[in-house]
Every structure is written in C-alpha cells, then in structure tokens.
Amino acid sequence: MNFGFPMRLQYMISGGDFNNAGAAASSLKKILKQLSIDSELVRKIVVALYEAEVNVVAHAYSGLINIELDHEKILIVIQDEGPGIPDIDKAMEAGFSTASEEVRSMGFGAGMGLPNIKKNTSTLSVESEVGKGTKLEMIIYLNT
Amino acid sequence: MATIKDDNYFHHALKVMDDVCVGCTHCMAICPTQAIKIISGKAVISDNRCVDCGECARICPVDAIIVEQDDFNLIHNYKARVALIPGVFIGQFPERVETGDIYSAIKNLGFTHIYEVENTVGFILEGFEDYENQNEEGLKISPFCPAIIRLIQVSFPTLAKNIAKIKPPIDIAAQYYRHKLLKEGFKEEEIGIFYITPCAAKIASVKSPVGVKDSKIDGVINMQYLYNQVNIELRKPGLQKEYQLNQDMLSKEGVLWSLTGGEKPHHSGKSIAIDEIHNVKEFLEQLENEVFEKINFLELRACDQSCAGGLLLSGNRFLTADRLRNRAEKYPPLKDKRLYKKNTEDDIHLGDIEPRPMERLDIDINKSFKKMAHKQRLMCYLPGIDCGVCGFPDCQSLANEIVQGKAGISYCIFMQKKLVQRGLLSKESADAINARIWGENRFQKNCEKNGATNELS
Numbered sequence: 052m053n054f055g056f057p058m059r060l061q062y063m064i065s066g067g068d069f070n071n072a073g074a075a076a077s078s079l080k081k082i083l084k085q086l087s088i089d090s091e092l093v094r095k096i097v098v099a100l101y102e103a104e105v106n107v108v109a110h111a112y113s114g115l116i117n118i119e120l121d122h123e124k125i126l127i128v129i130q131d132e133g134p135g136i137p138d139i140d141k142a143m144e145a146g147f148s149t150a151s152e153e154v155r156s157m158g159f160g161a162g163m164g165l166p167n168i169k170k171n172t173s174t175l176s177v178e179s180e181v182g183k184g185t186k187l188e189m190i191i192y193l194n195t
Numbered sequence: 196m197a198t199i200k201d202d203n204y205f206h207h208a209l210k211v212m213d214d215v216c217v218g219c220t221h222c223m224a225i226c227p228t229q230a231i232k233i234i235s236g237k238a239v240i241s242d243n244r245c246v247d248c249g250e251c252a253r254i255c256p257v258d259a260i261i262v263e264q265d266d267f268n269l270i271h272n273y274k275a276r277v278a279l280i281p282g283v284f285i286g287q288f289p290e291r292v293e294t295g296d297i298y299s300a301i302k303n304l305g306f307t308h309i310y311e312v313e314n315t316v317g318f319i320l321e322g323f324e325d326y327e328n329q330n331e332e333g334l335k336i337s338p339f340c341p342a343i344i345r346l347i348q349v350s351f352p353t354l355a356k357n358i359a360k361i362k363p364p365i366d367i368a369a370q371y372y373r374h375k376l377l378k379e380g381f382k383e384e385e386i387g388i389f390y391i392t393p394c395a396a397k398i399a400s401v402k403s404p405v406g407v408k409d410s411k412i413d414g415v416i417n418m419q420y421l422y423n424q425v426n427i428e429l430r431k432p433g434l435q436k437e438y439q440l441n442q443d444m445l446s447k448e449g450v451l452w453s454l455t456g457g458e459k460p461h462h463s464g465k466s467i468a469i470d471e472i473h474n475v476k477e478f479l480e481q482l483e484n485e486v487f488e489k490i491n492f493l494e495l496r497a498c499d500q501s502c503a504g505g506l507l508l509s510g511n512r513f514l515t516a517d518r519l520r521n522r523a524e525k526y527p528p529l530k531d532k533r534l535y536k537k538n539t540e541d542d543i544h545l546g547d548i549e550p551r552p553m554e555r556l557d558i559d560i561n562k563s564f565k566k567m568a569h570k571q572r573l574m575c576y577l578p579g580i581d582c583g584v585c586g587f588p589d590c591q592s593l594a595n596e597i598v599q600g601k602a603g604i605s606y607c608i609f610m611q612k613k614l615v616q617r618g619l620l621s622k623e624s625a626d627a628i629n630a631r632i633w634g635e636n637r638f639q640k641n642c643e644k645n646g647a648t649n650e651l652s
C-alpha cells in the first residue's frame with residue numbers, strides 16, 4: 052500500500068462472476084466521493100470503470116485493475132487474460148457486440164460498453180492480442 | 196409564513212431528549228447517513244447529514260427522539276383555519292368510521308376548513324405531462340418524499356439534477372387552497388394553513404424548503420396528536436355531523452398517491468417504485484454506476500409502505516395501506532375531471548435542488564487527498580469491528596473524525612488497550628476518554644437502567 056501521491060489502488064476481477072461485476076467501480080466511487088472531485092466527474096469515472104469491469108467479466112477469464120490517482124488525473128489500467136479482440140475498431144462501434152445469449156439475458160450485450168468508456172474518458176487506448184488478452188488504459192483529467 | 200433564514204441552515208424536526216436518551220447506540224447503527232454519534236453518553240444528530248427520515252426515532256427503545264411540532268393553539272391566530280390533510284390520516288381509522296365523522300371531529304377541534312392534499316394530484320400529472328414534453332429523455336426522480344430529496348442531496352449528489360421539478364401535493368394543495376380562500380374574500384393574513392404531518396421529513400421541508408421559495412404553510416401539526424384528539428371527539432356523545440365534504444377533485448388515483456406505487460402507473464416507459472430508505476439507498480448506489488437499463492421514472496419513499504408507514508401514524512402500516520386501497524375504490528377515476536390547469540395561477544414548478552455532498556473530507560482537493568491517505572493509514576490499525584464503542588457508527592466514521600481533528604485513535608477501545616499496555620497512554624487518560632464518550636457514570640453499577648429493572652426490553 053502506498054499512502055502519498057499518487058494514490059494507488061488495485062482490484063482483481065474474475066471472468067463470469069456477474070454477481071461481483073461492478074465491485075471495483077463501487078469501491079472506487081466510495082473513495083472518490085470523499086475526495087474533493089466534482090460529482091459529475093466521479094460519475095464519469097465510475098461509469099467507465101464499471102463498463103470495463105463488466106467487459107472482463109462478460110468476455111474474458113480474469114483481470115487486474117490498477118488505478119493511480121492524483122489531484123490532476125486518474126489513470127486506470129485494466130489488463131485481462133482472455134480471448135482478446137480481433138478487430139478493435141469494430142469493437143469500438145456503438146452497437147457491436149459478440150455477447151453470448153447468456154450474457155444478453157442478463158441485460159448486457161448492447162454493444163455500448165466501449166463507446167461509453169470512450170465518451171466518459173479524456174483518453175482511451177485499447178491494446179489486444181487474440182488468444183492472450185486485452186489491455187485498456189484510460190485517463191480522466193480532474194480539472195476540466 | 197415559513198421562510199428560509201439562511202442557505203446553510205437546515206431545519207430538522209427530530210430532536211434527542213438528553214434526559215431520556217440512554218445512549219444505547221441503536222439509532223447510531225440504523226441511521227442511513229451515519230448522522231448520529233454519541234457524546235457524553237447521549238445521541239447527537241449531525242445537522243448536515245440528517246435527512247429527517249425518522250429511522251432513529253422508530254428504533255429508539257426509550258422514545259428519546261421526538262418530533263418537534265408547532266403548538267396546536269397557533270391555529271387560533273387565524274380566521275380561516277385550514278387543516279391540510281394527507282389521505283393516510285383517514286386510513287388510520289377502522290373502515291366503520293365514516294370519513295364525514297372524522298372531518299366533523301376535526302372541525303370541532305377548531306378548524307374551519309379541511310382539505311385533503313391529494314385533491315391536487317391532477318395538477319401534478321398535468322405538470323408532468325408538460326414537463327416530459329419539454330425535457331429531453333432521461334431519468335426523473337419523484338420529488339414527493341422530502342427525506343429522499345435530502346438523501347439524494349447529501350449522499351447521491353449526481354442524481355440531484357434528476358429530481359423532477361414539479362412541486363409535491365403538499366405545496367400545490369397549500370397554494371391552491373390559499374387562492375381559493377382569497378377568492379372567497381378572506382384576506383391574506385386571515386388565512387392559516389396547517390399541514391397535518393405524517394413524518395418529520397415533511398416538517399423539515401416546510402421549515403426549510405428545498406426548491407420552493409417560500410412555503411405557503413403556516414404551521415405543522417403532528418398527525419399523532421390530531422389522531423388522538425379526533426378519537427376523543429368521536430367518542431363524545433352527539434357529535435355534530437354537519438360537515439360538508441369538500442372533495443371536488445379527489446380521485447381514486449389521488450387516494451392511492453401516497454402509498455407505494457401511487458405515482459408509478461402515471462409514467463410511461465420503465466418506472467419503478469421503491470419504499471424504505473435502506474432499499475432506496477441500495478438502489479441508488481447501483482444506479483449511480485448506471486448498472487440498470489433505461490429507467491424513466493423513480494418513485495422513492497423513505498418509509499416502508501410509504502406514508503402509511505410514516506413515523507407519526509398510529510396503528511399498523513399494512514392495515515392503513517389496505518384501508519386506503521379500499522377507500523380508493525369509492526372515488527371516480529381521475530381522467531374524468533381534468534380541470535386543474537384553470538384552477539391554479541401559481542407556479543407549480545420546483546426550483547433547482549442543489550447537491551450538498553457530505554462525504555468529502557475537505558473542499559480543497561490537495562487537502563482531501565492528504566486526509567484520504569491519513570484515513571487509509573488509520574484503517575490499517577482500526578480493527579474493523581464496527582462496534583460503536585468509540586461513539587461513532589463504524590471504524591470508517593471514527594477514521595473520518597480523526598482526520599478532521601475531532602477525535603483520536605485512542606477513542607477506539609482496542610487501540611486504547613494496546614496504547615495503555617505499551618505505556619503510551621495512562622489509565623487515567625483512557626478513563627477520561629471513555630467518560631467523554633459515554634458519560635461519567637456509565638460504567639458504574641446501576642440497577643435502574645433499562646433491562647436491569649422489571650421492564651426488560
């Protein structure tokens with residue numbers, strides 16, 4: 052644990068565990084609400100992390116979230132082990148989804164996750180290797 | 196008329212009676228906003244966090260938390276003395292008691308006019324129709340329950356903008372009735388409008404309104420008090436039953452309005468009704484993460500069974516709700532009488548509802564980060580038992596107080612023991628800390644206390 056600047060947080064995600072999908076986002080939200088960060092911004096950060104977390108649960112096998120937070124920005128890196136994304140541009144399109152019937156029956160799979168992340172972050176980079184996994188790096192600047 | 200004195204002043208109707216409070220911590224544990232701490236063995240409610248939901252008063256085993264109210268005799272300062280009654284008042288009485296008799300009894304007690312607030316739900320529905328046409332798609336949260344509005348302001352600030360800007364029935368009814376009496380020739384200062392409240396939250400909303408510039412209500416009467424008085428009147432022989440019902444606009448929908456699900460059917464798209472404040476909290480917590488599919492309208496009420504479960508109602512909340520549902524059957528449906536717009540010249544729109552987040556550690560971002568780091572460090576030491584012996588609801592709350600400089604780590608009984616063992620804190624200082632939290636005499640033998648006497652609780 053590190054206590055100064057930047058504040059660092061780490062969370063694990065297990066694939067398929069829909070019961071706990073969003074746990075990291077909820078935990079981060081509790082912390083952000085205590086810091087003097089604009090509540091609209093808190094919402095954006097939480098929504099972006101939530102969507103990314105659900106993607107690991109829905110599409111990959113396991114994942115790790117690393118968060119670095121200081122008074123200027125929040126950096127969130129989500130690295131997963133999973134099937135990877137063959138065509139990232141396509142995946143970024145609103146409405147594109149390969150979600151299984153099972154995942155859809157739980158109310159996911161609208162193909163809006165990645166576009167939502169894009170919309171709510173200052174920068175987003177997606178790297179992926181098919182058969183290995185996917186890495187999302189997002190930054191949200193706090194003094195906009 | 197009640198006006199806001201100061202923007203930073205939040206009126207609360209719940210008060211702890213120090214001489215009755217036994218410092219049992221039940222209220223501290225149940226408070227949904229962690230607004231209660233113990234000082235000198237007595238519960239203390241924080242003005243900034245309290246949302247007036249009344250959970251503390253409900254759970255208090257010795258009835259030490261009371262609802263402040265206006266003196267009933269205030270009504271006699273006015274020539275036209277209006278009792279604004281929410282329908283749940285009627286629901287408390289067994290079905291065999293005629294509504295007309297209840298009204299007559301209220302008149303005997305000194306009121307000159309009686310009006311049920313739910314007469315005005317038509318205004319609200321019309322207001323909503325216009326509102327939904329003018330505003331873009333998106334979530335709207337009902338402004339009906341003032342405890343929920345306050346909960347959103349303090350705990351869910353991002354949702355404050357979603358509260359629909361249409362006044363609740365209490366305000367519209369007060370406005371409407373005042374106009375009606377003015378038209379009938381009464382002078383402004385002759386009219387006294389008194390709301391018969393089912394809860395502390397409505398009192399708070401009248402005394403320091405949120406989104407309403409000035410309340411048209413002159414006083415608030417505790418429903419419990421009126422219920423008892425009416426019962427006495429009803430038992431008197433020869434009750435004058437001359438009262439003419441003024442129910443020109445009361446509808447089936449209106450009677451159901453204050454029950455759970457009362458507003459929900461009037462909204463298209465996905466709408467959800469949730470009652471009981473902890474349920475509401477859990478839902479909003481998830482909603483903030485946008486976990487749910489598109490929801491158009493949320494009806495949220497702080498009390499279980501909504502106002503039928505209001506703190507100041509007598510009797511069983513399920514029976515009250517059932518009686519109201521039966522009563523509703525006796526009234527015509529709303530759509531037959533859409534004459535509302537013509538009837539109100541007043542503005543039925545609510546102003547902005549400002550968030551006032553209470554969770555932040557500091558308004559300065561750098562300081563808040565430092566305090567957060569400090570807090571995390573403290574949490575490594577505090578045992579996470581959430582026992583409340585420090586006088587705060589949980590270890591996190593103690594950590595918050597410590598980083599704000601308002602408590603010390605030795606407030607934690609486990610840390611205190613360690614510090615004494617290591618010679619870092621004297622036994623006397625430890626005793627002094629415990630006395631500060633729990634009072635001088637708390638740890639002396641006392642066979643008079645609750646549980647030690649015959650009245651085991």
Ligand SMILES: Nc1ncnc2c1ncn2[C@@H]1O[C@H](COP(=O)(O)OP(=O)(O)OP(=O)(O)O)[C@@H](O)[C@H]1O
Nearest residue numbers: 106110135142148149150159160161162163164165
């Ligand atoms: N971590 C990941 N690993 C593998 N594939 C992924 C991952 N994240 C996204 N994808 C792929 O990209 C597609 C689009 O993702 P996106 O989050 O936009 O929509 P979705 O998850 O299918 O549906 P929604 O997020 O609306 O519930 C997914 O259907 C999936 O094929």
Ligand code: SF4
Nearest residue numbers: 340394497498502505
């Ligand atoms: S549900 Fe009704 S009685 Fe309960 S706090 Fe809200 S308005 Fe008051």
Ligand SMILES: [Mg+2]
Nearest residue numbers: 105106164165
């Ligand atoms: Mg997704």
